Amino acid sequence: MSVKSVSRALDLLEALAVPEEVGLVELATRTGLQPSTAHRLLGTLIERRYVVQSAATGRYLLGHKLNEIAVAVAKRTEHLRELARPHLETIKKVTGESANLTVLEPPNIVYVDQVEGSRSVRMFARIGAAVPAYATAAGKAMLAQMPPAVVREIYGDAPLEQLTPRTIASVEALLAELDEVRERGFGVDREEQEPGVGCVAAPIRGDGAVVGALSVSAPMPRIDAADPAELGELLISRADAVSMSLGFVVGSRR
């Protein structure tokens, strides 16, 4: 943990990412800071419009400055989102399940768009949320497109964090599975990221590198009922369509 005050200021921002206004003492408690410290840091955040203080209650909430900056992030994936959106809709229509667009931000994947499924029990991921790539179908689909040496570098030799009992435990096991994924063209996650939830995903390739992945996620029994292999074929066809509109010549393995 490098610069303490910056880290603490970010803690405050994240603690404010809730629907209601939050009071100083509660913020301090949640972030483990002294009220006076929180107050000083908030002062700086307010000065910069990242935080606003309600005139009526004195409590704090996030300012719109954050949006101004987040727009710049969103612009980076705007083109990809536009191209992928119709295919997300298709996937949702065919399967009835939630369809996601993700990008790789090593060592994580990040959800950048989603179409929610029509079932009453459906998966939903907050846009912007990050999950370890090795624990997800989309992550595996994307990692499989990269040289094993790069994957090794991303994860080093520390053991992989176990999110569920079925999470892949070692980099060696991950690399072995990535071979399979590359072979068959799609990745699968069987309750590896969250108990009871499964996911199937295929990579979107631009010129030179993998740029994202399409995935479906659903309760594990429904994934099995739909047959992972068939879902895989659907996702490959949709992802390849996006790849092609990005100018990638599908068919050439890498």
Next chain:
Amino acid sequence: MSVKSVSRALDLLEALAVPEEVGLVELATRTGLQPSTAHRLLGTLIERRYVVQSAATGRYLLGHKLNEIAVAVAKRTEHLRELARPHLETIKKVTGESANLTVLEPPNIVYVDQVEGSRSVRMFARIGAAVPAYATAAGKAMLAQMPPAVVREIYGDAPLEQLTPRTIASVEALLAELDEVRERGFGVDREEQEPGVGCVAAPIRGDGAVVGALSVSAPMPRIDAADPAELGELLISRADAVSMSLGFVVGSRR
């Protein structure tokens, strides 16, 4: 300027809010920091996923964590945006000019949604951007709904910053104009925020307080050609429609 390192970290974030990746030295130059200082601060931002470092180039770009947090900000205005959107479309259709939805974040107004006009020369404001309320039609429309004492408190007795030669110069003059705005129901900005640009706006009221404003902005000659008074009537009718769908009983002054 309160906490230096936090302030500098935010400088870095803002310097990264551009389409391309940025190198360390350039970032340091732009923000006026030493490269070693910038590097240390970036380390913290990277640790927290606010910034990502490209594996290929070593240069820096914003991470998706920002989106995750910005979503929380956007949610606060989601309902209002949904209600106002069709009216923005209408305003754009009738006038051909850009229509904006703004909220008050004293002492500024913030753009939270926009429909771009169809003319080749059209106004556009970045969503999330903030502008002093006293210099804009939308700001005046909203401030006019508040007790003068509150307005006085917001601006204190420091002279108002002059954004153009026509910007309102004093709080006294502002309060006088707010009386007029309240009387006729809409606010006007005649090149007060930006030379050559004019704006007309009407307030959206929820139960108890003003919650936002609708505005049209265009080059000054086109505002005059369309007749500010007529634009005002259009905006009032649209804004009142939004107010009504928020449960506000239109007709009662305050």
Next chain:
DNA sequence: AAGCCTCTTTCCGTCATACGGAAAGCCGTG
């Protein structure tokens, strides 16, 4: 292929400055 230049990264001694305990305002409530 070798060397140069620019960029990123690390190191470390100094002193500015962020920290946090404590006390002071400020409200709304009983």
Next chain:
DNA sequence: CACGGCTTTCCGTATGACGGAAAGAGGCTT
């Protein structure tokens, strides 16, 4: 009117952020 909770301010201390300098890493040119 006094109490309890909140936000805000103050200030002495020592932590930890700073930045100069040097080392490491690529990428280009010659």
